[in-house]
Amino acid sequence: MLTENDVYALWITLKLASITTIILLIIGTPIAWWLAKSRWRYKFLIEAVIALPLVLPPTVLGFYLLIALGPHGPIGGMMQALGGQSLAFTFTGLVIGSVFYSMPFVIQPLQNAFYAMGTRPMEVAATLGASPLNRFFTIAIPLARSGFLTATVLGFAHTLGEFGVVLMIGGNIPGATQVISIAIYDHVEALEYTQAHWISGSLLLLSFFMLMMVYAFNRRFMVVRT
Amino acid sequence: MSIEAQFYIDRGDFSLDININIPSSGVTAIFGASGCGKTTLLRAIAGLEPDCQGSLTVGDEQWQSKHYSLPPHKRSIGYVFQEPSLFSHLNVQENLDYGRKRSHSSRSKISLKHTIQLLDLGHLLDRKPHQLSGGEQQRVAIARALAVSPAMLLLDEPLAALDMLRKQEILPYLDSLQKEFKIPLLYVSHSREEVAHLADYLILLDKGRIQATGSVTELFSRLDLPLAYGSKTETVITAKVIGYDKEFELNFLDFSSGYFSVIGKPLSLGSHTRLQILARDVSITLEHQSKTSILNIFPAIIDDMRNEGSAQITVRLMIGTMAILARITRKSASDLGLTIGLCVYAQVKTVALLS
Numbered sequence: 001m002l003t004e005n006d007v008y009a010l011w012i013t014l015k016l017a018s019i020t021t022i023i024l025l026i027i028g029t030p031i032a033w034w035l036a037k038s039r040w041r042y043k044f045l046i047e048a049v050i051a052l053p054l055v056l057p058p059t060v061l062g063f064y065l066l067i068a069l070g071p072h073g074p075i076g077g078m079m080q081a082l083g084g085q086s087l088a089f090t091f092t093g094l095v096i097g098s099v100f101y102s103m104p105f106v107i108q109p110l111q112n113a114f115y116a117m118g119t120r121p122m123e124v125a126a127t128l129g130a131s132p133l134n135r136f137f138t139i140a141i142p143l144a145r146s147g148f149l150t151a152t153v154l155g156f157a158h159t160l161g162e163f164g165v166v167l168m169i170g171g172n173i174p175g176a177t178q179v180i181s182i183a184i185y186d187h188v189e190a191l192e193y194t195q196a197h198w199i200s201g202s203l204l205l206l207s208f209f210m211l212m213m214v215y216a217f218n219r220r221f222m223v224v225r226t
Numbered sequence: 227m228s229i230e231a232q233f234y235i236d237r238g239d240f241s242l243d244i245n246i247n248i249p250s251s252g253v254t255a256i257f258g259a260s261g262c263g264k265t266t267l268l269r270a271i272a273g274l275e276p277d278c279q280g281s282l283t284v285g286d287e288q289w290q291s292k293h294y295s296l297p298p299h300k301r302s303i304g305y306v307f308q309e310p311s312l313f314s315h316l317n318v319q320e321n322l323d324y325g326r327k328r329s330h331s332s333r334s335k336i337s338l339k340h341t342i343q344l345l346d347l348g349h350l351l352d353r354k355p356h357q358l359s360g361g362e363q364q365r366v367a368i369a370r371a372l373a374v375s376p377a378m379l380l381l382d383e384p385l386a387a388l389d390m391l392r393k394q395e396i397l398p399y400l401d402s403l404q405k406e407f408k409i410p411l412l413y414v415s416h417s418r419e420e421v422a423h424l425a426d427y428l429i430l431l432d433k434g435r436i437q438a439t440g441s442v443t444e445l446f447s448r449l450d451l452p453l454a455y456g457s458k459t460e461t462v463i464t465a466k467v468i469g470y471d472k473e474f475e476l477n478f479l480d481f482s483s484g485y486f487s488v489i490g491k492p493l494s495l496g497s498h499t500r501l502q503i504l505a506r507d508v509s510i511t512l513e514h515q516s517k518t519s520i521l522n523i524f525p526a527i528i529d530d531m532r533n534e535g536s537a538q539i540t541v542r543l544m545i546g547t548m549a550i551l552a553r554i555t556r557k558s559a560s561d562l563g564l565t566i567g568l569c570v571y572a573q574v575k576t577v578a579l580l581s
Binding site for chain 2: 120121123124125126127128129130131132134135138139142143145
């Protein structure tokens with residue numbers, strides 16, 4: 001069955017997916033709101049940047065992140081100057097990479113939900129005496145709850161399956177940065193098909209159940225906005 | 227309290243440029259064709275049009291000036307949108323509480339219990355909006371706006387999205403609102419029927435400009451305004467109940483220069499009621515007809531005449547100080563030799579009670 005390393009990898013993967021999803025929900029909500037409501041002419045530039053991970057080979061994203069996070073990159077260099085360590089090959093680095101990698105999967109459902117809501121509910125709340133922040137929390141977020149469910153599940157599930165980005169910036173350090181998808185790869189490389197079967201099967205079921213939940217709650221659901 | 231508004235909006239294909247004093251009591255209707263800026267004017271008063279320039283003073287509060295605009299959530303208004311727009315994640319009670327909890331109105335509180343009773347919502351409080359009919363939803367929306375205890379209630383065609391039956395269901399509620407709560411109602415409508423029913427005062431808008439303002443009685447009887455044209459031209463009059471004839475079931479309703487006899491159940495003595503007289507139900511004779519079935523005949527002076535199409539003419543008649551409109555054929559007008567200033571008799575065939 002599962003080796004000790006596999007359990008570690010699973011634990012790191014779940015931790016990574018949870019932290020990434022939480023961070024994305026926190027920074028993604030205001031961005032999604034702005035994208036849904038703004039009439040700025042060049043909004044499409046931001047939208048394109050956020051959607052990039054949908055089409056970009058993960059290795060490309062990983063390559064640039066490696067450079068940025070490494071000791072000579074702008075972020076890694078800054079971290080070192082502040083007395084920390086370079087972020088490449090660390091769990092923090094993995095989180096940063098995953099946040100970029102899974103960003104469209106969280107922002108797009110939120111943006112769609114905020115957009116579909118229209119301006120009316122917020123106007124009504126304003127005439128009823130609710131301040132902008134107050135109406136955002138009492139009206140916009142509850143009305144967009146199906147969007148939040150979709151965003152959470154997709155962000156989580158997508159981070160679970162991360163491979164290329166992790167390999168590039170996390171290395172493959174068992175017990176530190178080795179995630180489950182890479183563990184499967186290693187098992188296959190070593191011709192340990194039983195282990196690979198066990199992990200793959202569990203991931204398959206987990207992914208299926210999460211998506212089933214989303215579809216059960218949201219009748220009109222699309223991964224990518226058309 | 228007075229409401230003074232001076233608004234200016236320029237959006238290229240549409241502009242609004244108005245300067246008005248809105249009565250601080252009664253029902254004021256903003257009336258005009260689609261796209262004339264009625265809704266925009268109402269939204270500007272609520273602070274929902276960020277590109278609106280100008281000034282707005284409500285009582286002794288400045289809501290908008292050149293460099294300042296009070297945000298909508300700080301304006302003491304109740305706003306009823308065209309669609310009920312209830313919050314779908316809250317039930318009826320929670321919808322009603324949403325504004326009431328956030329209201330910091332210093333005005334005498336409107337009791338929510340009373341509003342629920344008046345709008346007949348008691349049995350709906352636990353329901354979610356999607357479990358209500360369109361008429362019920364709109365009643366909840368009206369109650370929700372009232373629960374804020376606003377300084378004025380703004381209604382944007384609250385009946386437009388409803389069918390005839392639902393309209394008949396809500397009209398009486400709207401009618402009683404003003405009488406019960408004594409707050410000014412500002413009502414946007416493009417239905418002259420609703421206006422005739424509800425409004426005391428009228429603001430006529432045309433392409434973002436004010437065409438005329440005045441009492442409903444006055445504006446409905448003016449021949450220089452588009453209201454006097456079309457097949458449903460009517461006069462609206464407020465009269466006082468002064469008596470009742472039991473034998474023939476007739477109410478006697480006094481207006482400034484005479485009284486109407488109107489069939490129906492007895493109305494409460496001394497109360498004011500609104501009457502509607504269709505122009506096509508008024509005929510003109512040169513002599514007083516005594517052998518006629520028509521009950522309501524008054525001496526009148528022809529004040530103004532305008533052609534309606536090529537075969538008909540609309541005549542404005544003054545009965546003392548009150549004006550009513552008559553729609554007759556051009557041939558009759560010519561045969562009778564009607565001219566402005568002529569003394570005639572107005573025969574009113576049907577008088578309808580509006581309230």
